[in-house]
Amino acid sequence: MESRTVDIEQLAWSWSNEPGLEELIVTRTHSSGESIEIPVARIQGARPGPQMTVMSGMHAGEYSGILAAQKLISEVKSEELVGTLLVIPVISTRAFMERNMQLNPVDQKEVHFIRPGSPEGTYSDMLIDTLFEIVKDSDYLIDSHAGEMAQSLMSWVPVPMRGANELSSQSLELARGFDVEYVEPRYDLESIPPFCVALLNAGIANIWVECGKNGVPTEQDTATHFDGYIAALQTMKMLPGDSARPRQKLLKGKRSQINSEISGIWHPAIKEGDVVEAGQYLGRLTDYFGNTLEEFNSPNRAIVLYYWSNPAINAERRPHGYDWHNGLVSLLDLEE
Ligand SMILES: [Zn+2]
Structure with a gap:
């Protein structure tokens, strides 16, 4: 056609x-x-x-x-x-x-x-x-x-x-x-x-x-x-x-997102679909050499809707304020 x-x-x-x-x-x-x-x-x-x-x-x-x-x-x-x-x-x-x-x-x-x-x-x-x-x-x-x-x-x-x-x-x-x-x-x-x-x-x-x-x-x-x-x-x-x-x-809950305020290399420790507990370790950000800059934990009991599997995290790049390049994990906080 x-x-x-x-x-x-x-x-x-x-x-x-x-x-x-x-x-x-x-x-x-x-x-x-x-x-x-x-x-x-x-x-x-x-x-x-x-x-x-x-x-x-x-x-x-x-x-x-x-x-x-x-x-x-x-x-x-x-x-x-x-x-x-x-x-x-x-x-x-x-x-x-x-x-x-x-x-x-x-x-x-x-x-x-x-x-x-x-x-x-x-x-x-x-x-x-x-x-x-x-x-x-x-x-x-x-x-x-x-x-x-x-x-x-x-x-x-x-x-x-x-x-x-x-x-x-x-x-x-x-x-x-x-x-x-x-x-x-x-x-x-x-x-x-x-x-x-x-x-x-x-x-x-x-x-x-x-x-x-x-x-x-x-x-x-x-x-x-x-x-x-x-x-x-x-x-x-x-x-x-x-x-x-x-x-x-x-699935009912409130969306939340774990972002990084600094740039670095992301090492996630979770998978999509995981249910994480409050305080559970989500992964860490390192410098280029592998030195840990920051560790991230879940604030609440939540399901991992998605995570950024790409290691490049750029905290400076936020066009129109959008947190895509510094996002680490997207969560849905689960209701009790
Ligand atoms: Zn889409």
């Missing part, structure tokens, strides 16, 4: 009214002269119904969801689909093609923490605004993430639990078909990425899925994303069949 390129201003008029698959590259030019390009596939089902968006590659090195999204485009057939399925396999195409980790290479922003609605801002502001314009008519949205090259990450599904009860329960339903050990309902507004909050405010039930680690797209992790999409489509009666309901545990 040949894809067409359309400007975001023309997007609404660019889709056909016929059932079937269409592939568009949605573009927008930033005031800096840099251009945004977002690939969007749309499968229009044979019968009318709700709209679901599946998207991935918001962070450019999180590959398992990207491969699963591609598979979804090729496997879902219009004849069996009720409603409309939008698939965005790579959101941050610029970062993806530069093999840039986590932050946008143009303005060094973390796009998950950007609220849409400011296209006149920096490149990332416009990227997120453009993404929102593409997905805003959806009823449901699944955003696939994984661990970047530097991130050893436990697979789990956080669910933003804000807004109307009905919206929250639909979001939980989207999560229930993913074969991960933990689903984490998040009530604390501070811990919900602003993009997810904007989706909820627009009435879009949504989850983000964390599955895969260290920038390696394994077959198993890709399958977990893919099978979860199919289960969500079945749950919302957009595809025929009973949706999978793998065994999951609910």
